[in-house]
Structure formats: structure tokens, C-alpha cells
Amino acid sequence: MNFEEYAAKPLLKAEGIVVPAGELVRSADEATAVAQKIGACVVKAQVPTGKRGKAGGIALAASPDEACSEAARILGMQIGEHTVEKVLVEAQVPIASELYAAVLNDPVTKSPLVLFSPEGGMDIEEIAENHPEKLMRLPVDIRHGFDPAEVAANLPELGDVNQADLVALLEKLYSVYAANDAELLEINPLVLTTNGDLIALDCKFTLDDSGVKRQEELAEHGTPDKTTELEARSHAVNLKYIELEGNVGVLANGAGVTMTTMDAISHYGGAPANFLEIGGEAYRLSKEALEIVLANPNVKSLMVNFCGAFARCDVMAEGVVNAWKELEPDIPVFFTIHGTGDKEAIALVREGLGLEPYEFMDDAVRAAVEAAQ
């Protein structure tokens, strides 16, 4: 779950990392009032995407009048697929140089990785490519936590940055990461001011989705993924549904089999209408799942692919057969069924719908693609 700048910065501030004074507002009038309090300011669009600056969503304002006009311009603006509904109005900071700092979960070392570079203000990929010698990538043993001496020993050339101040800031950053089940916590840019202070000018925080259940209060401040109506409906019953552009509906169990069914549809010249898996404990929800797939009017045929391991094919098939009889959809459906409970499941489909499941997925998919055309 991603947190926008306005929701991420308070986490830094609570740990003692300095962020510019400012407020989140939803109108030009409110922006004016904030600017009157803090003076020369920056008006920053708050949307869950990284391309705000390039899109014209960040502007300097020397006076309250300018803050008013810039806020009026930015509010309502379209950035990527998002409409700007709120802006952060923050005091301007006298910048001497821009730095980069982050802590993230690293699959290669299987540990938290502390990243720091005196070259900031650009993407980390760019820093890694253009200034690899200036990028510290230090894995931390999560059992022992942040070790200031080890970090100090691994820092690159710092220029005018005070080493003790920087190590203290990184330690705070690590604390915020550890306390909040972060997947990624990034300050970019971290700025060195002309007064020699370190200030977090921006902040990106991604909460580990598997950490949400022990961070419920925190998660309320995150930005939920933008969803379609059907996606929202599926999430409400704990189903993973993603709407796609095609016309062959997909109902399968397990993320792997579902993705593979989509791949096969695409390989045989069709286009999948959705991702929807009912694996894990969700395998009992096949009736709800079918209703959601069929609610998409683009669906012209349906491919049902069950490969039971943990999930039982008989339970899934029973749900689908019952729902099919109840909904009486006017489209053809194609089955392949194998694995735990397959014999009973095949019998249910035969008796309930008078259909014969295919032995091979490829054959069933080819038929489903043809039927959708």
C-alpha cells in the first residue's frame, strides 16, 4: 500500500527527521491562508504517482497571491490517471545540495538495505547507473538492527554533509522503516540547506501489504489502489480481481494457474477479460467469483481452469455449477479440471451443466478464444 507525500512525512517528523513546515489543503483559499503564515512556499500536487514535477504539479510561490493562483491551477489538474484533489503547501527551503536516502526490503540479500547517495533528486536507477561509486548499499542484519559505526564506515564521500548528522538521520529513517512494516521508505531529495541542516523535501513510503493487519491504524492513511467498481466489489469479499481489456473471462485457482490461463488465451490469439484467482482459502468463493467475472459486459466466453492442490476442485465446481444455473448466462463456458477432487468435480459439471471438461488446457483455451470471436 502506497502512502502519498502528505501521509508519509508525518512518520518522519514523529521520529525527529526535519520536514518543511506546511499543511495539506483542498482549495486555493486555504492555500492562500497557509502561505500567509509561512511565507514563500511550494505548492505540491498530492497524487499517488511519481511524475508530479514533470506534469507541472509542483510550483514555487513567492507570495500568498501566487500560492492562490498556483493552487487554483494545480487543483483539478490531471496527472497520469489521477485528478488532483489536494495540494501540500510547504515553506521553501534554501537548498545547498540534493541527496538520496532509503531503506527497503531486498530480495537478493534477504535483508533490509540502507541506501544513501550524496547525489539525489533523480531516480535511484539513474543514481545507480551514473554514480555507482557514490551509492552506499548496505544490508542490515534485521535481528540486530541499525549499526551506526558500520554505516559510518561504509558511507561514500560526503562533501559538505556532516557525517554524524547524516548517520543520526539514517538511524531515524531505519527506525521508521522497522516500526511501520515498510517495504520501501525513501527520502528523495534529502536536502542539505545553506545553513547545513538536513531536511526531507519529499518522502515515499510503501507499507508491506502483509503488514497491514498489524498496522491497521497506519493503513487508514494510505492510498488504496485505484479500482474499478467490480474490483472494489471483489476486494470486499476478499477476491483478487483485476479487470483487463479482452473478452475471454478467466476463472481459475491459484495465481500461477490464473496467469498461465491468461497467457494461453493471449498465445492462441485471444485477449483475457480479467485476472481472478480463487486460490488459498478463497477457493470456497467460486460462486461470488463467477458473478463478478460475468458482471463485466465485455465477456463473450468463459474459461474455467481448476488445478486443485490445496483448493478442492469439487468445492469450486459445485459453486460454479450452482451459480451458473442461477444466473443462466448467455455465453459459452469451457472447463479443464484436474487435481484434488477432480473426479467429483467433473461429474458435477457433467450432471449440472451437461458439459464435458477438456483434458488439455490448450484445447479448452483455443475453444474459448474461438467462441469469443
Place this chain on the structure above:
Amino acid sequence: MIVRGSETVIVQGITGRQGTFWAERMGEYGTKIIGGVNPKKAGTIHIGLPVWGSAVDAAAETQVDATVLFIPPLGVKAAALDAISAGIKKMVVMTEHVPVQDVMYFLAAAREANCQVIGPNTAGLVTVGESFVGFMPAFNPGIFKPGKVGVISRSGSLGTMVCLNLVQGGLGISTFIGIGGDPIIGTTTKDALVALDNDERTEAVAIVGEIGGGMEEEAAEYAKTMSKPIAAFIAGAASPPGKKMGHAGAIVMGNVGSYAGKKAALETAGVAVVPTPSGIPDVLKGLI
């Protein structure tokens, strides 16, 4: 990591619904299930097996070679640390949605104690004809017919489908290693490939990968050194970038983890990459 039929296994979380069901299936198949753990039911008997208060207690009483965790997400870290303290050297973690910082914690402890970990979010292991650990339909002979192909899969359901395809294509399975669908896991594709390379019953390997992460690319480097033939299927070619496709690990960010990158890395290593899983037996049949 491979668990043989001679090795003893305990089930942490044996008294739960899933723990009970799969402990029975594993025992029926031939896995040497010797008991389980539930701190609240220490000293009782469940499905005819002893229940200990901790893995440490179990290991104090008897030899425990492996453990399998059927434990809710927020309890996994403590259960895994218990198993590591007990000196158990093989651990299979079934649970999905374990907080990643917890995973990194017990993986660090496991590494130090030389305990091999499979998962989290795995469907487990099958040593065909000997034992299985986890929740794979090992007992279904149409899927797990004995043979010479070792299978590595991030997904349980897709791994099952590939084993089925191999059997439909006239081949059989030696060992199935489900490594799990999480972004950070104990045994990577490469680790599993090394295990199958060293497994004398395995003469060929099927890699079942997914978009996201860099594990297939890393495995491709090792594949260059192998003489056993390898075929691979990578799921997710038709998945839109930037979206999590069910598995937490299956997400393409920028160019990292893309289908094209994985396919190219594997093909450079001489691995045949097929467009649908049914192509795997076609590739391997001529080579065994």
C-alpha cells in the same frame, strides 16, 4: 532442499483444520510424521500423534529432521524461531501473507543455524513415492507419477498443472520443489536447481517461473553449468505491468522482472522456454 521418506517430520499447527487434514494426508502417503506442536495442547494426542508445547520440546524427546508450519501469518516468526532453536535443519513454511520483515528475521536466524527454509507461501515438496511435505496432491497418480523430471515452481497450483502435463506427455516426476510465491523466500529458484542437479533420481528439470523479481535470471546463470536438460515456462507474459498478480512476488516494476528479460536470460543459458506448460514434455521427451 529435498525431504526423503526416511526423514522425520513434525507439523507446527497440527491441531488446526488445515494442519490436521494435511498431516493425515502426508502420513498416508508415507511421510514420517511423528507428531506436532501446539503450545496450548502440550501432552495431548491428536490424530494418534503426540502434541508438544514447542519444537524445542519435541527435539528434546526425539530426532526431528524437518518441520512444516501450518501457522497463521503473525505467528510464523515465533514458530520458525522455535524450530531453529530446536536445531531442526529443514523447515517448510506454508503460510501466505507473513509480514516481510518477519520473514527476513527468521531467514537470518535460519542462515546462521544452517537450517534450510522453503517458503513462505509455498505448496511444499514432493519426493515422489517416498514423502511429501505441504499441501500438494502427491497422492494423485495422474499428477505425481514416478519418473525422472524434477520440477521447481513458485506456484502450487501451476506446479501441479505442469506435473500433470508431464504425466499426460508420457513422463513422470522425481521431485517437486515448491519454492513459494513471496518476494523474499528461503530457497530460491537457483537453490532448488542446485538441489535437483545433485539429485541422482532427477535426469531433467522443469522450471516453472513467474514474472517479478530476479530469481529466474539468477537460476539461468547456474543452468549454464548443468548437463541435465532444462525446460522452462514463465507465467505472466500477458499480465499488465505494475499490478500485483495474486502472488506478492509477481509484479513487474519498470523493466525488472519482465517476461522478456527472464526468457532471454534462460534462452542464453540453453534452457528451452515454452509458451504454454504443455510444451514442457515435448521439449524434455527427446532428451531423457
